[in-house]
Amino acid sequence: MLRSRPASQEALNKADERQLTASQWQLIWWRFRKHRAAMISLAVLLLFYFVALFAGFFAPRDPARVDAQFAQAPPQPLVFIDETGFHFPPIVYGYVGERDPKTLRKFYRVSADDRHQLRFFVRGDPYLILGFIESDIHFIGADDPDSPLFLLGTDLLGRDMLSRVIYGGQVSLTVGLVGVFLSLILGILLGGVSGYYGGWLDVAIQRLIEVLRSIPTIPLWLTLSAALPRNLTQLQMYFGITIILSFIGWTEVARVVRGKFMSLRNEDFILAARTIGTPRFRIIYRHMVPSFISHLIAALTLALPIMILSETALSFLGLGLRPPTISWGTLLDGTQNLNAIALTPWLLLPVVPIIITVLAFNFVGDGLRDAADPYA
Amino acid sequence: MEPLLEVKHLKVHFATDEGLIEAVRDVSFEIKRGETVAIVGESGCGKSVMARAILRIVPSPGRIVEGRVNFHRGGRNIDLTALEEKGPEIRAIRGADIAMIFQEPMATFSPVHTIGNQINEAIILHQGIDQAGATAQTLDILNRVGMPRPSRIIHRYPHQLSGGMLQRAMIAMALSCRPQLLIADEPTTALDVTTQAQILRLLFDLQRELNMAILFITHDLSVVSQFADRVEVMYLGEVVESTDVITLFEDPKHPYTKALLNSIPQTGAGRGQRLQSIAGAIPNPLHRPSGCLFHPRCDSFQPGICDQVSPKEINIDSDHRARCILYDQQYSDKVSSAAFDR
């Protein structure tokens, strides 16, 4: 009854013309914008990716720099106001080393006696911007590059956790993206072939998908990653993992694509395209794929968190990426024993960006799913 | 004769993301006992929403913002709009005193229960009799709606029946409690002509038998001409013309009614005669025209009046009203005589 019906052309003004000539993606964007949680999440994700892209600039230190002198130091709070007044940029207090009288174990305490003024855009450890431009400017740091600055504490070897989390994001945030992208390509190709041509090819692909999906995922991943040669470089290992992650992902995409192809084949506008002599390949890429790609992207956004969590799980188990590669999963590797958690709880902090990322992807995915079909 | 149902100044609004839709704006009419009133209109005219408002089943985000729906039952006068939407009073009236049938019978029946069970349940709920008595009544009513072999049909599931049969089953369920008013929302639109004829004949016969009033909602004027006593023509949420069925077809007053009647092809009219079409399309309910809602498409459009003033309902005679300034004394000197000829 209330199916929205465009007004008579006379009743429309200039502002509406924009709406009438809006493409699919514009309509989706306008709808997506109304979804508050998704918009906030999108901003958070963009920030995360931006920070990961310029990790060297945002990380206060070189993530591999070992400061044995400050091993297992707790996080330093940023101090804006203390008895000496207001500080901007803020200051941090230094550490005092102490020894536990019972266990004789050495530990650090933050002490207000030792102050370090922080500055923005200071010179520090050298790094490469985007992998090729040399620089040593950091977003924040102490005047003296050797003074302790460990906002999230340090690990067993005295490496700065904050810097490691920021660098870890580079791997963890992209491993899912690449995995999803591979799933998408494989899924559209195999699902499309299956749905469009049908016949024995369809049967073969469908059976393959069923077999793959009936294998429990964790053991499958374990087996696959165990099969990866040990002597791979960090980059090779990274791609190895993405392929493993997309090994299952494509099956879901292929199923959706096949279903869409089959139902679209009977749509009036596809028949119309045939009657006006549109070549088969053009029907596929011009009429069929665009009509489900937005749904697919929404579905894959919801699949991304699973990929990120899977990478973390694999790396945590020591079967995914391995040190010295830094990822959120490998950072958590160090927290496998209870002792570590009791004495150095800040080593668990990489969990926080994981949770935020996963939640944000879920919200963005929800928003995309709601906006995906502007013609409904 | 005392009316059975009076709808007075009913307004139903939908607050959507895109804006406020005035689906029904200021609709008034009445239905007498045993009478058939047809609400005719095209998509977006608010006829279905209006019917649902009577039973208080307006889909969200729709809301009755104004008006009364007086239902006269056993000497008592109940304002249905004042009842609680999910309260016991309206539930007791729904299905028992006022029943409704829909265009899509599949939506009325649950797919997981047999037809017999579902009609039984309605009877037990409203009449408080036992299972055996209900089954006997179900068989009787199915027989009465012309269902072949009712004793077998009661064990069937909805998807096992054809469209026409399912429509009969829905009518049987609606009539199982002998309602005084049946609201029929496009009951034959989804059916073929031969099945439509069967269902219309059935409704006609049952109405005589049960002396019930029917509120018949449709877009099809030819069905109206064969079936209704009175007609309310709706356009964009307003009743634009209201009269008895003979007058409507022989002496329509509102330009919309006239144009609609002229635009329908008729068999036997021959190929020589060209159809008179109505210009333009039904406006988007979010972008209502100013003044008279029909003015952008009207042949008798009077510049300076129709696009500025909302026409009042004018009494053409005691039983014939039209919402058009052509019949308004106030503007009689300003309207060119040519406007009436069209």
Add this chain to the structure above:
Amino acid sequence: MSATKPLLEIKNLKMHFPIKRGIMGRTVGHVKAVDDVSLTIGEGEVVGLVGESGCGKSTVSRCIVRAYKPTAGQILLYDAHGQAVDLASIPEPDLQPYRRDIQMIFQDPFSSLNPRMTLRQIIGEPMRNYKICRGKELEDRVAYLLESVGLRPEHMSRYPHAFSGGQRQRIGIARALALNPRLIICDEPVSALDVSVQAQILNLLRDLQAEFRYSYLFIAHDLSVVDYICERVAVMYVGKIVETADTATIFTDPHHPYTAALRSAIPRLNPRLRQLPVPLEGDVADPANTPSGCVFHPRCRFAEDRCRQDTPAMTATAARHHARCHFAGQLDLSGHSQPAATA
């Protein structure tokens, strides 16, 4: 009206869809959607194909545009020199040159346009496909087509969602005209539209036909629409054509009981001529399980033993008038409707 040259000749067309059951996809029967249909459409002729839902009229149209490959029969398309090609049998890739001669207008103006393409792309696509023109020339031609169906050329950058149902139907018509076809199949082109818009589209289709002499195969369930636009009508029932005749005679003097019933089932637009006849009892036969003999016999009040056993053939009952009935021309169908129910 005169006997023109044939443009399309359908001969004994059959379209049987297999019913598959079980995991092995065993064929357990066939839905005989179209069963032995023969129909000729002349150059510039407007032929109506009417029937109730499920009678197979849309399947016929989809066989002509080869959305389905027919099970049997011929669909002969004649060129200007009278040379015929059988569209039912040539392989899909070889169809390309013939497709442009036959275009289609769809029932649902919402699903028949790709919502992701602008009018320029939708209407320009057929001309691109056949490399008729491109660039500025293509744009001019799209503008001309939009104008000829009553739309504004300056709207060609808009997407279909900007238009109402009636306007979308016009877009569909413009797309069908783009290749300058010889036959246009109109598959229920107005039944999804509002009453006040139907007349616009019917008038447009009539005007275009009068101007460009297209042939139409006009498929509809609404007899009054067919009466308005067609010269000749074929009535279908459960996969078979039961009667063909000129429009002028088929509704005044039907020779098949089904046509008579169909006619009397249409409500008149006159409240003084009230009649609520029940012309036919029962339901349309299931095309997967058709009755023996004449498919119409279970609902026919004239049925005799012969109708239950023998399938009637199409017989000529008058000039340009054929009916598939054993008693064609012998039955008194004029008083078919039951006495009027007094209002």
